[in-house]
Amino acid sequence: MNINATLFVQALSFAALIWFSVRFVWPMITDAMDERTKRIADGLAAAEAGKQSLERSAKQADEAIAQARGRVTEILAQAEKRASQMIEEAKASAKVEGDRLVAGAKAEIEQEVARARETLRTQVAALAVAGAEQILKREVDAKAHADLIAAVQKQL
Amino acid sequence: MAAGQGPHNAGEYIGHHLTNLRFGEGFWTFNLDTILMGWFTGLLGIGAFYLVARRATSGVPGPVQGFVELIVEFVDETVKGVFPGDRKFLAPLALTIFVWVFMMNLMDLLPIDWVATATGAAGLHQWKPVPTTDLNTTFAMSLTIFILTIFFSFKAKGAGGFVHELFTAPFGGHPLLWIPNLVLNIIEYLSKPVSLAMRLFGNMYAGELIFMLLGLLGTLAAVSGGGVVAGAAAGVLYWGWAVFHILIILLQAFIFMVLSCVYIAMAHEHH
Numbered sequence: 568m569n570i571n572a573t574l575f576v577q578a579l580s581f582a583a584l585i586w587f588s589v590r591f592v593w594p595m596i597t598d599a600m601d602e603r604t605k606r607i608a609d610g611l612a613a614a615e616a617g618k619q620s621l622e623r624s625a626k627q628a629d630e631a632i633a634q635a636r637g638r639v640t641e642i643l644a645q646a647e648k649r650a651s652q653m654i655e656e657a658k659a660s661a662k663v664e665g666d667r668l669v670a671g672a673k674a675e676i677e678q679e680v681a682r683a684r685e686t687l688r689t690q691v692a693a694l695a696v697a698g699a700e701q702i703l704k705r706e707v708d709a710k711a712h713a714d715l716i717a718a719v720q721k722q723l
Numbered sequence: 724m725a726a727g728q729g730p731h732n733a734g735e736y737i738g739h740h741l742t743n744l745r746f747g748e749g750f751w752t753f754n755l756d757t758i759l760m761g762w763f764t765g766l767l768g769i770g771a772f773y774l775v776a777r778r779a780t781s782g783v784p785g786p787v788q789g790f791v792e793l794i795v796e797f798v799d800e801t802v803k804g805v806f807p808g809d810r811k812f813l814a815p816l817a818l819t820i821f822v823w824v825f826m827m828n829l830m831d832l833l834p835i836d837w838v839a840t841a842t843g844a845a846g847l848h849q850w851k852p853v854p855t856t857d858l859n860t861t862f863a864m865s866l867t868i869f870i871l872t873i874f875f876s877f878k879a880k881g882a883g884g885f886v887h888e889l890f891t892a893p894f895g896g897h898p899l900l901w902i903p904n905l906v907l908n909i910i911e912y913l914s915k916p917v918s919l920a921m922r923l924f925g926n927m928y929a930g931e932l933i934f935m936l937l938g939l940l941g942t943l944a945a946v947s948g949g950g951v952v953a954g955a956a957a958g959v960l961y962w963g964w965a966v967f968h969i970l971i972i973l974l975q976a977f978i979f980m981v982l983s984c985v986y987i988a989m990a991h992e993h994h
Contacts, residue, residue, distance in 0.1 A: 593815030
């Protein structure tokens with residue numbers, strides 16, 4: 568076998584290949600692999616975090632629903648109470664108003680009666696005077712007998 | 724041998740296949756086939772890795788990237804098993820060795836007579852397509868590893884520590900043991916690159932030789948009256964050896980890689 572200068576060329580080729588692999592090929596491949604590892608790890612962590620936050624929000628939602636439900640019953644009860652209260656109030660005020668109207672009507676009627684009575688009285692007095700005039704067939708001095716007529720009117 | 728002429732006898736045939744295409748005289752001879760095939764296989768192997776690496780995505784990898792990552796991971800795991808420290812240099816070194824040696828060995832699976840015919844047609848009558856059947860290649864690699872071993876030894880222990888270990892390991896620091904220690908260390912340091920180079924060379928050279936013998940057997944059997952049947956039988960043997968050889972080339976590439984890593988890892992160890 569003959570060792571010759573080929574050895575140097577081959578050694579240089581080998582060194583060049585090593586340099587190229589160390590400098591470029593290996594880091595490029597392992598970087599991609601490491602990055603993938605990191606991405607997968609991140610993805611798993613994110614999935615875990617997502618799951619946890621989902622659980623948390625589900626719990627929060629449950630709490631909120633329960634709270635809302637409690638509040639709804641409370642509001643319903645209040646509303647019912649208020650409604651019956653309002654009905655009571657309306658009833659009361661209606662009664663008051665009715666009473667007031669009745670009282671007003673009564674007062675008005677009494678007034679009318681009084682006025683009618685007054686009118687009637689005046690007219691009766693006039694009629695009585697006219698009747699007396701007719702009966703006496705003579706003129707009664709209205710002035711002279713004014714006190715008399717007034718007395719009659721009072722008696723009516 | 725002139726172009727177009729077949730080999731006249733078995734010795735000539737084998738000699739023809741085992742002669743490098745040379746350029747130069749004496750020591751300053753360059754085996755052009757070894758050098759060019761070395762570049763070709765290096766570019767093919769590492770270049771393919773580079774092309775994949777350049778478009779490597781951290782998303783879902785395609786089948787090609789997946790395959791490359793499989794090899795990278797395999798090499799990385801192997802190196803991790805041997806060397807617990809920082810693998811930023813050693814792992815790509817191991818990958819380079821594995822890929823390049825494998826690619827060079829792979830050239831062995833090209834049918835030798837087809838290669839000879841093709842290169843002969845191009846006017847090159849001596850062309851060994853497998854650089855690892857040339858001692859220059861295997862020694863170039865093992866000596867590079869050797870130099871790296873010394874370099875990392877110095878880096879890990881310093882010059883003083885390195886010399887100290889030469890004299891005190893493995894037997895101990897007693898002055899009487901300095902000479903035996905030194906002798907043993909020199910033998911050890913020399914045996915590493917030699918065994919590394921010779922193992923790969925021997926396996927590939929022997930494999931190549933068996934391919935030649937089987938090719939020769941087929942030719943001779945067919946010519947000497949055995950006819951088509953004998954030729955086909957030799958063809959089957961050739962095919963069988965090629966299948967077995969796939970295992971060998973992979974195994975030799977792996978062994979070269981692992982031993983290189985072990986040697987460099989040992990250089991980091993303190994005794």
